[in-house]
Amino acid sequence: MAENAEPSEETLNKPIQENKRTTEEEKRQDLSSLLLPNPKDLPQIPPTAVETNFSSYFVADFMKPGHDQYIYRHANGLCVIGLARAHLALTETGGVTVVDFNVGKSDRSELKVTGKRKRNALQFESNSALCKVSTNGNSYIVRCCVKGSLLEVNDRLIKQPDLLNSSADREGYVAIIMPKQGEWLKIKDSFLSYEEYVQLRGLS
Amino acid sequence: MTSSGPAPELKTALIKAKPFLPPCHVIHHLLSTGVCIRCIFRLSGIHDRDCYTSPLDQSHFMFFLEEHNDNDIKSNFTTITYCSICLGVLCSVCCVQEKTGAAFKEITSVNDFVLFISDIIKREEYQIDGFSLEVSVPPVIVANDRALRLQSVESLSSPFHIRLTYSHSETSQKLQSLVLNCRDSKKRERGSGENGSSKKASNESDASIYRALDLIGDHDFCTRFLVPPGKVDKPCQLVVACHRTPIYIAGRYLKYSRNVSQSRWIIDDERMGEASVEELIGENVLQICRGDGYKFHSAGREDIDVRMLGSGRPFLVEVLNSRILPSYTEIEQIADNINNSDKKLVGVGNLKLVGAEAWNMMREGEAEKQKEYAALVWISRPLTDDDVSNLTSLKDLDVSQKTPIRVLHRRSPLERSKIIHWMKIENVEGTTQYFLLHLCTQAGTYIKEFVHGDLGRTHPSIGSILGCRAEILQLDVTDVKMDYFD
Numbered sequence: 001m002a003e004n005a006e007p008s009e010e011t012l013n014k015p016i017q018e019n020k021r022t023t024e025e026e027k028r029q030d031l032s033s034l035l036l037p038n039p040k041d042l043p044q045i046p047p048t049a050v051e052t053n054f055s056s057y058f059v060a061d062f063m064k065p066g067h068d069q070y071i072y073r074h075a076n077g078l079c080v081i082g083l084a085r086a087h088l089a090l091t092e093t094g095g096v097t098v099v100d101f102n103v104g105k106s107d108r109s110e111l112k113v114t115g116k117r118k119r120n121a122l123q124f125e126s127n128s129a130l131c132k133v134s135t136n137g138n139s140y141i142v143r144c145c146v147k148g149s150l151l152e153v154n155d156r157l158i159k160q161p162d163l164l165n166s167s168a169d170r171e172g173y174v175a176i177i178m179p180k181q182g183e184w185l186k187i188k189d190s191f192l193s194y195e196e197y198v199q200l201r202g203l204s
Numbered sequence: 205m206t207s208s209g210p211a212p213e214l215k216t217a218l219i220k221a222k223p224f225l226p227p228c229h230v231i232h233h234l235l236s237t238g239v240c241i242r243c244i245f246r247l248s249g250i251h252d253r254d255c256y257t258s259p260l261d262q263s264h265f266m267f268f269l270e271e272h273n274d275n276d277i278k279s280n281f282t283t284i285t286y287c288s289i290c291l292g293v294l295c296s297v298c299c300v301q302e303k304t305g306a307a308f309k310e311i312t313s314v315n316d317f318v319l320f321i322s323d324i325i326k327r328e329e330y331q332i333d334g335f336s337l338e339v340s341v342p343p344v345i346v347a348n349d350r351a352l353r354l355q356s357v358e359s360l361s362s363p364f365h366i367r368l369t370y371s372h373s374e375t376s377q378k379l380q381s382l383v384l385n386c387r388d389s390k391k392r393e394r395g396s397g398e399n400g401s402s403k404k405a406s407n408e409s410d411a412s413i414y415r416a417l418d419l420i421g422d423h424d425f426c427t428r429f430l431v432p433p434g435k436v437d438k439p440c441q442l443v444v445a446c447h448r449t450p451i452y453i454a455g456r457y458l459k460y461s462r463n464v465s466q467s468r469w470i471i472d473d474e475r476m477g478e479a480s481v482e483e484l485i486g487e488n489v490l491q492i493c494r495g496d497g498y499k500f501h502s503a504g505r506e507d508i509d510v511r512m513l514g515s516g517r518p519f520l521v522e523v524l525n526s527r528i529l530p531s532y533t534e535i536e537q538i539a540d541n542i543n544n545s546d547k548k549l550v551g552v553g554n555l556k557l558v559g560a561e562a563w564n565m566m567r568e569g570e571a572e573k574q575k576e577y578a579a580l581v582w583i584s585r586p587l588t589d590d591d592v593s594n595l596t597s598l599k600d601l602d603v604s605q606k607t608p609i610r611v612l613h614r615r616s617p618l619e620r621s622k623i624i625h626w627m628k629i630e631n632v633e634g635t636t637q638y639f640l641l642h643l644c645t646q647a648g649t650y651i652k653e654f655v656h657g658d659l660g661r662t663h664p665s666i667g668s669i670l671g672c673r674a675e676i677l678q679l680d681v682t683d684v685k686m687d688y689f690d
Contacts, residue, residue, distance in 0.1 A: 034513055035578045035680055039634030046582050046675050049656040053610060076613040080659065113617050151617060152606075156660060163660070170673075171660035176609065 050170065057188065058084050058197035059145055063127060068201070070169065071145055071191060077184065079146050081130065082173040083164060086201040089133050089140050095165035098134040099157040103141065108175070109155045118178060121149035126187070130175050131157070133164065146187060148179035217254035218268055224248045226356070228269060239352065240287030241265050242294040247352060256294075259314070289348040293341055363449040370440040382428055383416045390419070451526045452562050453489055453535065455555040456516030456689055457481055457502075462678070464549050465508040467500065477508050484550045486521055488541045492534055494527035503566050503573070503689075504647065506681050514576070514682040516553055518689035520562055530557060554689060565688045570647060574625060576683035577651050579641045581666060584673035586636040591670050592629045595641075598669075600625055606661035608653045622649040641666070642682070652676050 050056070054072035062069055066088035072080040083089060089096050101109040106122070108130060113121045124130075124144040130153065133140045144150075153175045157163055163172040192200065225231065225248050234244055241260050286292045296317050299308040311317050325332065420428075459466075459481055468483055469476040482500040490498050502519040506512055528534070539555045583591075601624040607615050623646040630640035645651065650662065655676035657665035667674035 031513055031682060034511075035640060035682075036630075037580055037632065037638075037678075039632060039638075042582075042632075042635060042638055042677075046677055048673075049652075049658075049675055074609055074613075076610065078609055078613055080609065115616050116614060118617070151612065154660070171657070173659050176612070178613065 048170075054080070056194050057191035058194065059191055060084075060086075060197065060200055062143060062145060064140075067140060067143075068197075069142065069145055072173075073184070077179060078151070079148070079177045079179060079184075080173050081142070081145055081175045081177060083133070083142065083168045084197065085169070085203060087140070087168070089135050089138070090164065090168060092135040092138065094136045096133050096135055096161050099131055099161045099164070100134070101131045101153055101155070101158065103129040103132050108150065108153045109158060111150065111153070113149075113151055118149055118151060121151060121178070123180075124148060124150050124177065133161075142174050144175075144177060146177050146179045147183045148177045150175060151178050152176040211258045213254050214258040214260065215268070217252045221245065221248075221250045221252060221255055224250050225269075230356070231269065234352075234356075235262070238286075238288035240290060240295050243287055243289045243352065246294075247356060259296075289352050290345060291342070291348075293345065363451075365447045365449070367445045367447060369443045369445065371443070372436070372438070372440045374438065375436065380413060383413055383420070386420055386424065386428060387416045447525050448527075450522045450524055450560070451493070451529065452558045452560060453493075453521045453523065453530070453538070453555060454558045454562050454689055455519060455539075455552045456684075457485060457512065457519050458514075458516045458551040458553070459506065459510075459512035459549070460551065461549040462509045462511060466502065466505040469508070479547075479549055481519075481550055484545075485519070485542060485552060488538050489521045489523060492528075492538050492541075493523045493530055495523040496525040498523050501563065501566065503570055503684060503686055504575070507652075507679075509678070511680045513578075513680050515684070515690075516551070517681070517684045518566060518686045520558075520566060522563075562688070566686070573647050573685055574644055575647060575649075575681060575685075576642070576644045578680045578682050579643070579651060579655055580632075580638065580677040580679075581641045581655055582638050582675045582677060583667075583670060584637070587629075587631070587639055594669065595627045595629055595666075598624070598627060601664070603649070603654060603665075604663060605650055605653060606658070608650050608658050609661070620648065622646045624649070624654065638677075651679055 050072055054074050057071045057073065058068065059071070060068050066086075068084035068087045070082050070084045072082075074080075101107055108122075111120065111122060113119070124147065126143070126145050126147050128144045130142045130144055130150075133142055154163075154173050157172065157174070166172070198204075225244070226234075231244060234247075235241075241262060242256060245255050286297060287295055292298055296314045297310065297312055298317075299310055300320060301308055311320055417425075425431075461478065463478045464484075465477040465480045466482060468480045481502075486498040486500050489495075499522040500519065501522065502517055504517065506517070530538070535555050535557065539552050542550060542552050603622050603624055605620050605622060607617050607620070625644040625646070627644075628642040630642065632638040632640060641655070643651070643654075645654075650658075653662040653665070655666045655674050657663065657667045657674070665674065
């Protein structure tokens with residue numbers, strides 16, 4: 001979030017008690033001047049919520065060629081998993097048509113994690129399957145990438161698989177994982193940064 | 205008793221007892237709930253026999269009170285017949301079975317009472333040269349007494365406590381091992397508890413010792429305890445501790461900085477942010493009040509990077525063992541210290557001393573309170589007039605928010621339904637894709653997520669309503685409504 005310009009000395013040096021005696025209008029104006037930013041301070045395109053709040057990591061060819069995924073890691077440790085830009089499924093004509101969470105031993109969209117302690121969460125290995133993404137001719141398995149508990153899958157993908165085509169990097173995320181204690185440190189160096197991934201895939 | 209008033213000894217006794225009695229209005233209240241005068245004396249800790257020996261008519265008592273008081277609260281209540289606490293025991297009123305055995309008769313005076321008892325002794329033709337009295341009352345009287353004391357504790361006891369703790373280690377150790385031995389041997393007899401190993405507690409609480417003593421019968425007691433108790437060569441040790449019950453200072457705070465957390469936030473020995481609202485206000489209050497510590501309570505909270513503007517957020521500082529009861533000037537001093545500090549990080553207003561009920565006032569309805577915000581929003585295409593009318597026309601919009609990812613690690617994964625009451629748009633001159641979004645929402649709404657959508661987990665969101673991408677650059681709280689703190 002952008003740093004705001006310091007409020008005017010005038011406004012701050014007036015003790016609060018005195019402010020109460022000024023008219024409602026003055027108070028509104030004071031507030032207004034505090035709220036409005038200086039347009040010169042505003043960036044043309046601000047960073048996205050993902051850029052601000054997460055560190056992005058990428059993995060290319062995860063277990064199979066062309067299976068590129070991203071891991072957005074929040075400061076609180078949670079990881080959002082999804083399909084990276086150059087994932088094969090996203091490059092096919094027609095794109096993704098079906099997303100099915102019923103893979104492995106259970107339907108991932110049926111899980112019910114409860115409470116602060118996140119009970120009933122399925123424990124996944126990094127190669128555990130999250131879902132199967134199908135295109136016109138092919139299907140691809142999306143995997144966990146990080147060992148930990150599965151907190152949530154994006155069940156919107158079931159009814160709106162097109163989210164993967166329009167915004168795989170945001171609303172089309174696949175799942176949220178809570179890595180097992182100590183797991184992240186072990187694995188983070190095996191991931192690529194955004195720049196490294198872009199260079200690897202020759203993207204713009 | 206003469207109709208001219210209470211007997212002279214009683215009158216003198218009453219004058220001596222006057223300082224012990226509770227305030228007039230409290231006495232009136234007690235009398236109106238059916239408590240007799242003697243029970244009021246008992247409650248006040250008046251033990252002068254003269255107060256109890258002569259009968260005291262209620263109207264004379266009231267007259268005496270009015271004579272000796274500035275405020276003349278005239279009350280009219282029907283004369284009570286039986287006390288709700290002692291059930292007549294202290295008023296020499298009781299029912300006794302007639303000699304004939306058929307009906308019950310009421311005794312109303314001390315003399316009649318004494319006669320009744322002496323009659324029983326004479327009837328049996330006892331030869332006596334003295335007597336000792338045993339009195340057994342129904343347990344409900346003990347319960348009534350407790351109720352009376354609990355009811356009166358507020359009006360009778362002061363918030364400033366002086367605690368005198370006497371201890372005598374030498375004899376207490378002996379008693380403790382004695383009592384525990386007795387308790388453990390009983391357990392072994394009954395077969396409950398562990399066999400063999402007696403729990404060696406070095407410091408049993410007083411309460412558990414009293415409990416254990418209660419369980420020991422008189423006979424048992426005499427075999428184990430030295431009767432009479434032995435001589436001691438050292439007196440008790442005394443520790444005096446003074447303590448005041450917490451005082452509360454209420455007010456509203458403003459947070460001007462985007463680098464100040466609300467409460468003290470330290471991770472791995474490092475402080476997050478420059479300072480905390482809690483400490484900036486609490487330390488200043490503590491310094492003036494000279495207390496042992498403080499607790500900061502507020503009506504909700506805002507993120508470290510969100511400013512609190514407008515009228516401010518209601519808060520309470522609970523000062524523990526405050527050495528003073530701050531006066532108006534001292535409270536002004538606290539406000540000045542905070543508002544005129546070098547770094548204008550935080551400000552306070554409406555500071556005042558309040559009672560303990562303030563805590564409930566703040567919590568009560570916290571979930572219903574509406575809050576107003578101003579968010580600086582960027583969208584991925586220029587803002588149109590349609591966008592503005594679209595957003596401003598939405599009233600009481602239902603929003604469904606899954607627990608935001610940024611707090612999902614410590615909160616339950618739930619889907620919460622919140623209401624956005626209204627929205628207003630303010631253009632930012634010189635830009636086409638930025639605007640100031642003013643909104644009023646239900647308490648507990650996550651504003652940042654309502655703007656950027658939290659990867660679609662909050663819907664609808666500004667982005668979904670306008671059909672483009674929306675980002676939030678900064679957020680300010682502009683109003684928290686709570687009348688009590690105005």
